[in-house]
Amino acid sequence: MRVLLTGGAGYIGSHTALCLLNAGYDVIVLDNLSNSSPEALRRVEKLTGKSAPLIVGDCTDRNDLKRVFETGPIDAVIHFAGFKAVGESVEKPLDYYDNNLSATIHLCEVMKEYGCHIIVFSSSATVYGTNQTMPLREDFPTGCTNPYGWTKWISERILTDAAAADRDMSVVLLRYFNPIGAHESGCIGEDPSGIPLNLMPYVCQVASGKLQRLRVFGNDYPTPDGTGVRDYIHVCDLAEGHLAALRYAAENRGTQVVNLGTGVGYSVLDIVKAFEKANDLTIPYDICPRRPGDIATCYADVQKAKEVLHWQAKRTLEDMCKDAWNWQKNNPRGYEK
Numbered sequence: 001m002r003v004l005l006t007g008g009a010g011y012i013g014s015h016t017a018l019c020l021l022n023a024g025y026d027v028i029v030l031d032n033l034s035n036s037s038p039e040a041l042r043r044v045e046k047l048t049g050k051s052a053p054l055i056v057g058d059c060t061d062r063n064d065l066k067r068v069f070e071t072g073p074i075d076a077v078i079h080f081a082g083f084k085a086v087g088e089s090v091e092k093p094l095d096y097y098d099n100n101l102s103a104t105i106h107l108c109e110v111m112k113e114y115g116c117h118i119i120v121f122s123s124s125a126t127v128y129g130t131n132q133t134m135p136l137r138e139d140f141p142t143g144c145t146n147p148y149g150w151t152k153w154i155s156e157r158i159l160t161d162a163a164a165a166d167r168d169m170s171v172v173l174l175r176y177f178n179p180i181g182a183h184e185s186g187c188i189g190e191d192p193s194g195i196p197l198n199l200m201p202y203v204c205q206v207a208s209g210k211l212q213r214l215r216v217f218g219n220d221y222p223t224p225d226g227t228g229v230r231d232y233i234h235v236c237d238l239a240e241g242h243l244a245a246l247r248y249a250a251e252n253r254g255t256q257v258v259n260l261g262t263g264v265g266y267s268v269l270d271i272v273k274a275f276e277k278a279n280d281l282t283i284p285y286d287i288c289p290r291r292p293g294d295i296a297t298c299y300a301d302v303q304k305a306k307e308v309l310h311w312q313a314k315r316t317l318e319d320m321c322k323d324a325w326n327w328q329k330n331n332p333r334g335y336e337k
Ligand code: WQD
Pocket: 084, 086, 123, 124, 125, 126, 176, 177, 178, 179, 197, 198, 199, 200, 202, 214, 215, 216, 217, 218, 227, 228, 229, 230, 268, 291, 294
């Protein structure tokens, strides 16, 4: 099976490429390198001894998409490409709607033109919005609090309606919770540009001395220790979830929505303590005001992933913390030469 990974040079895309190659799939990557490095794919090739060809281009450009499909038959697509910073989406909503939705629509059009019927889409738990009971289940009401989340929600709608109009189409919408960690080799990992927005990469840069202290955004949430609770999932478990989704999509038609999480919530201070214990380090932090837009608690109901995809996360919080630090300490400047 030959699979196109749009945005496949990114954090989750590169880990998924590694997983698919090791499982015997062929991959090809389309990435505009706006938030990724070709070095990630070079390292994937080195780790697997297999080829992960990269076409530099943009999913919003039909001609770039056609260049990819002209390289040879593509059996399935995993669509990672898109802008993904929540805060930035509030500042630049039109950029986010234009980029993320055009990419999804143009990709569907070109897939249909070339007879490719299978798509796995990188969605997000952010589509569940706020004021929900936990754990979050796929049939819960959805509603977003920022343009980034709405682009994921609308893309889910686009793909669902496209599949309803085309009986050959198979769509799996994967709602990620909080991916962290890195491949055990320490050769590929999360390489945020600038000051990290997300918790784990920020913790790693405090551990390496690149940043001084962690800001804990609020300790007055209705949670066990007052800090925000999230469902952190090892990026390699997430990658394996994509493999399971591909296998399901190849055997079925229509649309499935599936959470990819562990079903367990950890607070910010849980993460700090686990990271310190796993790596025998100290992470200095200050309690700061809440970050606007944050919710108190978010974690997944994982039953459907088990029943439909026959997949569940298996790596521990200790694995996530050790692997995150292993990547950081071996690559203090990410993929930069
Ligand atoms: C986790 C917890 C923060 C940084 C985001 C996106 C989501 C998805 C994953 C794309 C929260 C706290 C964080 C820091 C902190 N991305 N925190 N200090 O916000 O749950 O989800 O990334 O799909 O769409 O919204 O992840 O890592 O930013 O925050 O205290 O420096 O850590 O308040 O409780 P989040 P996060």
